[in-house]
Amino acid sequence: MFKPNLYDLPIEGVQIQSYCGGNLTSDNESCVGVAEIPGGAGFVVTDTKPEGSALASLRFTAEELDTFAVGWIARRNLTA
Numbered sequence: 001m002f003k004p005n006l007y008d009l010p011i012e013g014v015q016i017q018s019y020c021g022g023n024l025t026s027d028n029e030s031c032v033g034v035a036e037i038p039g040g041a042g043f044v045v046t047d048t049k050p051e052g053s054a055l056a057s058l059r060f061t062a063e064e065l066d067t068f069a070v071g072w073i074a075r076r077n078l079t080a
Contacts, residue, residue: 003061004041006037006041006042006059006060006061007059009037009038009039009041009042009059010038011035011037011038011044011057014035014036014037014038014044015035016033016034016035016044016046016048017033017034017035018031018032018033018048019031019032019033019034020048029048029049030049031048031049032045032046032047032048033045033046033047033048034046037059040062041061042059042060042061042062042064042065043059043060043061043062043065044057044058044059045057045058045059045060045065046058
């Protein structure tokens with residue numbers, strides 16, 4: 001099965017969903033942005049802080065991001 005290079009896929013115009021954890025009263029929001037890459041190949045993860053906007057976004061397959069999320073929740077003793 002062919003797996004495309006996620007960094008070769010265009011993400012212009014994707015709708016970023018922000019997950020914010022605080023500091024929403026200034027220009028330095030504490031948020032993580034996530035959007036599905038068109039075509040369903042994976043997801044793009046961004047930093048919504050102004051100083052992070054020029055940095056490259058990270059891209060993951062659904063399986064990679066799901067594995068991270070499950071592990072993060074378990075390690076941090078969080079409940080969904």
